[in-house]
Amino acid sequence: MALRKTSYPEEELVASLKRNDRKSFEYLYDSYSAALYSVVHKIVREDEKAEDVMQDVFLKIWRYMASYNPEKGRLFTWMLNIARNTAIDAIRTENSRPALDDIDVAMDRAEAVANYQPSINTLDLRDLVEKLKPERKLLVDLVYFQGYTQEEAAQKLSIPLGTVKSRIRTALQDLKIFFAA
Amino acid sequence: MNTIEYINSGILEEYLLGTASPQEKQEVECMSKIYPEIKTELTQLEIALEQYAQLQPKTPPVHLKDKIFAQMQFAEPAAPEQELPEEKEDQTEAKQIDFRPVVTKSTPLWSQISVAASVLLAVVAGWSVWQLSQYKSQTQQLTAEVATAKQNANYSEALTAMYQSPDNKVIRLKGVEKSPESAVVAFWNQKTREVTLNVQSLPTLAADKQYQLWAIVGGKPVDMGMLDKDFAKKIIKMKIADGGAAAFAITVEKDGGSPTPTLDDMMVMGAAI
Structure with missing residues (x-):
């Protein structure tokens, strides 16, 4: 996948997506x-519902592609926002937001993910998990990928909002350095 | 304003999170256009998150892709639609049942556009009628104010002409965090490179202060001249801008202007690209 990506730079991909070209959407x-499905699934927690939401998400991406402005951010950031917001809307309309796991459970899950990956990603992720302190990783996962607000995360984990913000900031900086290396 | 301080303030992370206020969003978008180092930082953070997300994949069920793509219409003519009218029994019928709800469910783009267009037309028409009636009653009743009205009309006409000119690029300079109400429109003539301003709202200044316009060229501010002190309801001619200007900003400076902008006193800005 990495090889294919270098041969398909983001600007070209976006240009052909905006031309509503089938192949580019398949590639996407x-x-x-x-x-994206991983994010959706983490939020809605049920297979069947996750599939419905994922369908909505991808159709929205297709429908709103004309309004995506590359100057405002990368394609993935835009798609991630659509995925997160659609999934959050789906559980809020149902009025049954799943309760936040204990920190322990969430950490176990992070560990499990680290151990489960059978591909070449395993090395990367293990390496990353070692570099990212668990409490920071947990916050990034909660806030960026599971749609918790910083305030909600602070409340549930009983830590000050300022700490949440600074931990997220440090974690992102760690990620940045990790992926730049 | 110091870009390192700006990057370290945590606002970029909030922007990526989607928790930044609309004002802050606008500000980040402008700042990242003006300062390449802010844009670079933002892009690196985005890439980091993207890679991180890609490290935790969950593959959706295989059938989902076909289900989704069956609901999408693409630029090239789709072959499956031609198969639909064929009247074969048994297997094809089963397939058609799968297809039908899908076809009715997705509203074609042209119909969405035409609905949007007719709503827009109705709004514009309603607004025009309302506007017209306002003008009529005004001219009948306020004969004493004809002179002012004329002046206003001239001003609106001139302003409309600025908006309508195909040579003009219209750039909205929006208020930054500390002056959200401020708004200025810049017209940048793409032939003559001449910049003209129309102030919609800016706070009144003390007598020893004056607003100054800047163009950001190659990351550096370039003086574009001073705004008239009496700037309300005027079309103000400024200097000619370099073709490479990426953004325009207005700062509060001492009477008569400064050689370099006081970025802390920036009131509005807008990207030219």
Whole structure:
């Protein structure tokens, strides 16, 4: 996938997506659906519902592609926002937001993810998990990928909002350095 | 304003999170256009998050892709639609049942556009009628104020002409965090490069202060001249801007202007690209 990506730079991909070209949408789906589905699934927690939401998400991406402005941010950031917001809307309309797990459970899950990955990603992720302190990783996951507000995360974890903000900031800086290396 | 301080303030993270206020969003978008180092930082953070997300994939069920793509219409003519009218029994019928709800469910783009267009037309028409009636009653009743009205009309006409000119690029300079109400429109003639301003709202200044316009060229501010002290309801001619100007900003400076802008006293800005 990494090789294919270098041959398909983001500007070209966006240009052909905006031309509503079928192949580019297939490429988009093949490249990003697993990352987006993972976010959706973490929020809605049920297979069947996650599939429905994922369908909505991808159709929204297709429908609103004309309004995506690359100057305002990368394609994935835009798609991630659509995925997160659609999933949050789905559980809020149902009025049954799943309770936040204990920190322990969430940490176990992070560990499990680290151990479960059978691909070449395993090395990367283990390496990353070691570098990212668990409490920071947990916050990034909660806030960026599961749609908790910083305030909600602070409340649930009983830590000050300022700490949440600074931990997220440090974690992102760690991620930045990790992926730049 | 110091870009390192700005980057360290945590506002970029809030922007990526979606928790930044609309004002802050506007500000980040402008700042990242003006300062390449802010844009670079933002892009690096985005890439980091993207890679991180890609490290935790969950593959959706295989059938989902076909289900989704069956609801999308693409630029090239789709072959499956031609198969639909064929009247075959058994297997094709089963397939058609799968297809039908899908076809009715997705509203074609042209119909969405036409609905949007007719709503827009109705709004514009309603607004025009309302506007017209306002003008009529005004001219009948306020004969004493004809002179002022004329002046206003001239001003609106001139302003409309600025908006309508195909040579003009219209750039909205929006208020930054500390002066959210401020708004200025810049017209940048793409042939003559001449910049003209129309102040919609700016706070009144003390007598020893004056507003100054800047163009950001290659990350550096370039003086574009002073705004008239009496700037309300005027179309103000400024200097000619370099073709590479990325943004325009207005700062509060001492009477007569400064050689370099006081960025802390920036009131509005807008990207030219």
